[in-house]
Amino acid sequence: MHVDQYLSHVREAEENLGLGLKKIMRQHSFETDVVEMCERFVRWSDEHKASLEMFNAEDNTNEEESPGLFKALFANMRIGPYGLLRDLHALSLLIHDAHTSWTILQQGAMAQRNTRLELVCKEALAHLNKESMWVETRIKNAAPQILIVG
Amino acid sequence: MINASRNSIREIWGERTPYYDQWPERVDQYITEEPDKWVQSACVLCSNGCGIDIGVKDNRIVGVRGRAVDRINHGRLGPKGLHGWKANHSNDRLTVPLIKENGSFRKATWQEAMDLIVTRSKELIARHTSGSLAFYNSGQLFLEEYYTLSVITKAGLGTNHVDGNTRLCTSTSAWALKLSFGADGQPASYRDIDLTDALLLVGHNMAFTQTVLWSRVLDRMKGPRPPKLIVVDPRRTATAEMADVHLMPRVGTNVPLLNGLLHQLIEWDAVDHDYLEKHTVGFDALKSTVSQWTPELVEKVTGVPASLLLKAASIIASTPSLVSTALQGVFQAWQATGAAVQINNLHLIRGLLGKEGSGVFQMNGQPTAQNTRECGANGELPAFFNWHNEKHVRQLADIWNVDPSIIPHWGPPTPIMEIMRYAELGSVKMLWIAGTNPAVSLPGLSRIRHILKKNDLFVVVQDAFMTETAQLADVVLPTALWGEKTGCFTNADRTVHISHKAIDPPGEAKSDLDIFIDYARRMDLRDKDGQPLVKWSSPEEAFEGWKRCSKGRPCDYSGLSYEKLSQGSGIQWPCNEQYPDGKERLYTDGYFNTDYELCEGYTHDLTTGGAVPPEKYKENNPAGRAIILPCEYDPPLGFTDESYPLLLTTGRVVYHFHTRTKTGRVKELNDAAPDVFIQISQEDANEHNIQEGDLVRLESRFGSVQGPARIGGIAPGLVFVPFHYGYWDGEDAKTAANELTKPSWDPVSKQPHFKYNAVNLVRLDTKLSELASKTKDTLRSAVKSAVQTTKETLKL
Missing domain, CATH: 3.40.50.740 (Rossmann fold)
Known part of the structure; x- marks a missing residue:
């Protein structure tokens, strides 16, 4: 049984996502809509992590793996319009990672007949679907101007 | 010589002409001289689009009168319509192009x-x-x-x-219509107000924003078969004063309130299942989303008592016809598009759309x-x-x-x-x-x-x-x-008017x-x-170009012409071979513009604004059925805190339009509302030891505004400032409401959140403020005197 292990992966993914969101909020504080949306997603991410607490899984977080994705994607300070585009690109990968982690956990929960966990997964995935749609939309809106005019 | 049919400054809506079905004519007029000729036009000082004749003498406008023949106003005009034309003859009109060089215009x-x-x-x-x-x-x-x-x-x-x-x-208006019905365009007609059994006004102070339309409602309320009136507004407005049920939700909670109404209708099975089945998609998702919004939960989140919510829901559940409107209290508020769409949903689940006396106005603000x-x-x-x-x-x-x-x-x-x-x-x-x-x-x-x-x-x-x-x-x-020019425009119920050139523009203006x-x-x-x-x-050639572009589209103008529009009343679109006299209301057959190949846009998530990819929309092609889009409550992001504990909302006063570029130049209108004010509740006034008329200052994270306090008619914790006042007429204190507002907007419609900002209230020392005011007056008269002396010297 590796469900507990995936509970940890989900936590890690949400942790990474939260760090990425907060970094974007700091680095692009004048992009009001981005900051507000990231604030909303941080709130969701905190709710997701809190919702896992009831499952009391032992913490199998791999310290080396945990911050890896965030660090790899947000190693550099990126500012300005092009920096925003790159940061949103990085954020889309963190969202995708969280989405995949929750999806795997949801499949396990279904097979385990763990309806409580399944519901938690379903609610988190609903949020992540929205996050995914938003980041793709925002990237598409920003890309033409940034790439062509600067 | 002033020949006025009524004093519209004092009696904003005029005398009542009670009715049901056929709204009686009442021609309002205000002229300063007897005109040589009358020129057909329509009013441009709100979104109502009242038919108006411009009185002209010696290439000057000398007055106006309402057009009795027009379907919009049946002759009536509001205070702005009766007086606003005077701005045309302001002596500070721009008459030549200007180029800035070294910081000055030449x-x-x-x-x-x-x-x-x-x-x-x-x-x-x-x-x-x-x-x-x-x-x-x-x-x-x-x-x-x-x-x-x-x-x-x-x-x-x-x-x-x-x-x-x-x-x-009205960006939110366009989006709400597009998301629910496939394309922009108001489904209802003003004719529906003549016939309806109930009105639901959400965040819409119609008494101030469309005074002539409000006259129509007031006349209905005084006539036989008066409609029930439900008003949703956190302020006790002139509109709310007339309501059978006035719901005052906390700022930022329109969605839970509307979800509560939807939940109650579903709970009572006040749902048109046949209409839902044939003409909509998405009902199950809506049912699931609103299921938690019991009256008790709505009361907890919005502050609206459960009993009042039930009273409003029972009117909506039982009325055989319903007209709903929404304006800035929805469009400029938190979850703007989400809330506007829920108003559409109320009509869809009750099947009250495209029928006499029923429809939605996602209202327009401008003419x-x-x-x-x-x-x-x-x-x-x-x-x-x-x-x-x-x-x-x-x-x-x-x-x-x-x-x-x-x-x-x-x-x-x-x-x-x-x-x-x-x-x-x-x-x-x-x-x-x-x-x-x-x-x-x-x-x-x-x-x-x-x-x-x-x-x-x-x-x-x-x-x-x-x-x-x-x-x-x-x-x-x-x-x-x-x-001073000819052209056409379309009002909030799709009525197209022509406005003919009456006089020449001043100087070299084009x-x-x-x-x-x-x-x-x-x-x-x-x-x-x-x-x-x-x-x-x-202009006429441009109109013909537009007809070619719009032909076959939902807003089809191909059956209109300058000649046709100049014959009497305005005419609604679509106007084409099928509807040569225009179509009164849209979606009468329950067929909507949602088909993949026809629609104006594809669905967006109401919380984030994220776009649903076209291929996904195509997979679930609504194919002519209306889309019922649910919206979950997204609690407002933490914005008030100890430093900025009050919520600010901005809006209109009845005598002004926008930033007063016209209305501020008309003595009657300006005298009626010369300056900014800050409306606060009695509770907040008590807490800050503020009396009516005291000078107060509002501070936000972005700036400050000051003005006299106006106490009452607003919920505790909420502050209202009219947005009209700026600086062109020499005001040196901060009076523009948008000094305070945050550059933040709805994720779908991108409409700014003018009605959701955090501020702090400060009472200014009255004696100091009086002193400051006197000093200001003294300085002004000194400057005026110096300018006059300089002018006279230069003449010499």
Whole structure:
């Protein structure tokens, strides 16, 4: 049984996502809509992590793996319009990672007949679907101007 | 000689003419001299579009009267309509082009001014592409002007940085209609107000925003079979005073309130299952989303007592017909689009749409806002073509005879706050502002002023007056006002009016249409065959061009003509071979514009604004059924805190329109509402030891405003400031409400959150303020005296 292990992966993914969101909020504080949306997603991410607490899984977080994705994607300070585009690109990968982690956990929960966990997964995935749609939309809106005019 | 049928300043709505079904005529008139002739027009001082005749004598407007024959007002006019025309003859009208040199304006010829604009445009396009050019226009130009601008920017220049100030007032309206019904366009008709059994006004102080429409409602309420009236507003407005049920939700909680109403209807099975089955998709998702919103939970979240919610729900559940309206209390509030769509949902689940006495008005704010949206001056493609649909782009390219690749369809149009951000970053390098005043009307004014002053931003302003924005321009072009040019516009119930030219514009001022055509010719914009892209030189020819573009689309104007519109009343669109006299209400057959190949746009998530990919929409093609989109409550992001504990909402007073560029120049209107005020609750007044009329200051994270306190009629914790007041008339204290507002907007409609800001309230020392006021007066008279002396000296 590796469900507990995936509970940890989900936590890690949400942790990474939260760090990425907060970094974007700091680095692009004048992009009001981005900051507000990231604030909303941080709130969701905190709710997701809190919702896992009831499952009391032992913490199998791999310290080396945990911050890896965030660090790899947000190693550099990126500012300005092009920096925003790159940061949103990085954020889309963190969202995708969280989405995949929750999806795997949801499949396990279904097979385990763990309806409580399944519901938690379903609610988190609903949020992540929205996050995914938003980041793709925002990237598409920003890309033409940034790439062509600067 | 003043010949007035009534005192509209004192009696805003006039005498009652009670009725059911046929609204009696009452001709309102105000003239200062006997006119030599009357010229047909419609009023441009709110979105109602009242038919009006302009009285003319010796090339001057000398008064107005309502057009009894017109379906919109049956002769009535409100205070702004009766008096606003006087602004045309203000002695501070702009009459010649101005070019700024070394920080000061100098008079210029049209040749010089246009050469400068064209040279700069061409240089920027050559170096940075047309993505460095942006255009910000209005909700007060004419249809022909919007459409011409649309052709120039989309088929000539190829920039999608085009927006109208409709972004600030009715962008959410357009989105709500598009998301639920497939395309923009109000489903209802004003005729429905004559027949309805119940009215639901959400965030809409109709008594102030459309005074003549409110007269119609008041007359219904005094007549036989009066409709029930439900008003949702956190303030005790003049509209709310008349309500059978007044719901006062906390700011930011429209969605839970509406979800509560929807839940209750479903709980009582007050649902038209047959209509839902045949004409809608998405009901199950709605049912699931609203299931938690019991009256008790609604009360906890919104502050609206459960008993009142149930009272309102029971009216909606049992009424055989219902007209609902929404305005800025929805459109400029938290979860704007989400809430507006839930109002559509109320009608869809009850099947009260497309029937006599039933329908929705996602109301307009400005007289010609509908045309800004229809003609593509809000950045979207004209005639509700879908920029995401390649077939639509090709169709439009064929109409304009251009290559489809020139038409911006690589992304959505850029909303004004994003245009401003691009300008701040130096990416947008030229901003052309037509007939609007962003230096007072956009949120976060200190930043907007900073952007407009930037040396690397070339700002062109075309306006009739030296507004706060014009003062910051590099080139100012003087324009004709209403009454000085011919054109058409469409009101909030799709009624198209013609407004004929009554007098000449002052000096060298030109119509916006002539300016745009001149720009297109000087830019040498051409079609695929090398012919001029803009193929017209008169308003009527432009209208014919628009008819070709709109033919076969939901907003079909092909059956209209200048001649037809000049015969009597305004006429509703669609007007075509099938409906030669216009169509009263939309969706009478339950067939909506949602088909993949027809719709104006695809679905978006209401919480984030994330776009649903076209292929997904196609997979679940609603194919003519209305889309029931649920919206979960998204609690407002933490904004108030110990430093800024109060919530600010902004809005209108009845005597002014927008930033008072016209109404502030009319003595009667200005005297009735000369200055800003700050409305607070009695509870907050007590806490701060504030009396009526005390000078107070509001502070936010973005700026401050000060003015006299007005106490009462508002919920504790909430503050109201009218948004009209700026600085063009020499006011030196901070009076513009948008000094306080946050540059934040709805994720779907991109409409700013003017009704959700955090502020702190400070009582200013009265004695000090009196002293300051006296000092100010003394200084003013000293300056006036010095100016007079200087003038006299110079004459000598």
